[in-house]
Amino acid sequence: MNIYCDLFVTFVRIGCLTFGGGYTVLPLLQREVSDGKGWISQAEVIDYYAVGQCLPGMIGVNAAILIGYKVRGKGGAVAAALGFVMPSLLIILLIASLIQNFAGIRIVQSAFAGIRVAVCALIVNAILTMAKKGVVGLTTAVIAAATFIASALLRISPVPLVILAAATGLLLSFIAGRRGRKAGGG
Amino acid sequence: MNIYVRLCMEFAKISVFAIGGGLASLPFLYTLSDKYGWFTHADLANIIAVSESTPGPIGVNMATYVGFTAAGVLGGVLATASYVFPSIIIGVFVARFLEKFKASPYVEAVFYGVRPAVCGLIGAAGFKIMSISLVDMEAYARTGSAADMLKLPAIAMFAVMTVMNHKLKWHPVVYIAIAAAVGIALKL
Numbered sequence: 059m060n061i062y063c064d065l066f067v068t069f070v071r072i073g074c075l076t077f078g079g080g081y082t083v084l085p086l087l088q089r090e091v092s093d094g095k096g097w098i099s100q101a102e103v104i105d106y107y108a109v110g111q112c113l114p115g116m117i118g119v120n121a122a123i124l125i126g127y128k129v130r131g132k133g134g135a136v137a138a139a140l141g142f143v144m145p146s147l148l149i150i151l152l153i154a155s156l157i158q159n160f161a162g163i164r165i166v167q168s169a170f171a172g173i174r175v176a177v178c179a180l181i182v183n184a185i186l187t188m189a190k191k192g193v194v195g196l197t198t199a200v201i202a203a204a205t206f207i208a209s210a211l212l213r214i215s216p217v218p219l220v221i222l223a224a225a226t227g228l229l230l231s232f233i234a235g236r237r238g239r240k241a242g243g244g
Numbered sequence: 245m246n247i248y249v250r251l252c253m254e255f256a257k258i259s260v261f262a263i264g265g266g267l268a269s270l271p272f273l274y275t276l277s278d279k280y281g282w283f284t285h286a287d288l289a290n291i292i293a294v295s296e297s298t299p300g301p302i303g304v305n306m307a308t309y310v311g312f313t314a315a316g317v318l319g320g321v322l323a324t325a326s327y328v329f330p331s332i333i334i335g336v337f338v339a340r341f342l343e344k345f346k347a348s349p350y351v352e353a354v355f356y357g358v359r360p361a362v363c364g365l366i367g368a369a370g371f372k373i374m375s376i377s378l379v380d381m382e383a384y385a386r387t388g389s390a391a392d393m394l395k396l397p398a399i400a401m402f403a404v405m406t407v408m409n410h411k412l413k414w415h416p417v418v419y420i421a422i423a424a425a426v427g428i429a430l431k432l
Binding site for chain 2: 073074075076077083105108109111112113114115116117118119120123124127128132135136139142143145146147149150151153154155157165168169170171172173174175176177178179180181182183184185186188189191192193198199201202203204205206207208209210213215216217219220221222223224225226227228230231232
């Protein structure tokens, strides 16, 4: 099979098997891309996934793009990304158009009222998981709290908040670096 | 401006600024709801639920669903494409400097600030979902009684599910199925 088709089909399969948050995708990538196809090593998959977490956008999509690029350049990156999102696109378009027809029914509305409560619980747990990695001391706790207040209460849009947070991170490391050099120099 | 052009621009923006995975797009989707009125906050909660319980990464699912709700099938396709396209450009660019990128102290410094901010942003989005799912401000405005403000069955279910989810680590789709059944049984 043509390598582009092969990449596309492999990532269609990975997209179908990914469920919920993107965090289930790492073991899938290892199994399909490394064990199954032997395109890259297990360690490379972990590397690409880690870099994917540090780029804007979706982690799974970023990992797919980096792996596709490694296998067959720019065309490979496009084939992998397209394959990865294709199942979502088709399944969601189908379900969304079906749900539209049933949204007015009382029993469906009750079911969704219940489901919204479950979504609250799932999001609380997603935040707790993220906070374990992201909130590592007083400074980061202050950043998290300040962003929450700015977004939830002051209704500031997320774009300036993300930029501000990135700038704060750079500034803090700059200050820490200067302090470190002073202490080291004597 | 044409709704399709708007969708493309907004999702390209999300692609560049929503850092930390698909769920990080959530606060941006709330902004879209407030800004354009393409869908309500309650619609968005349903979109999250469907996106969590169908195959595919949650970020792509939400983008497709939001695009579809705003502007039909073409809207769904364009929103998803615009969410992915900037990632391809950034990914291909970074792939050439992968070793440098991994070792860069600047990347680490940026993420030291961005990671907790993403927690705060998603927290704010969660707060909005709670304010429609667990609290009924309309009933409170009607009767003025604090007892009508709180949806007690929903709050009890939320407490139980949060603890279960934390302890048991079942797949999200299990909780969503249980919640749908409870919702129907209690006529929520």
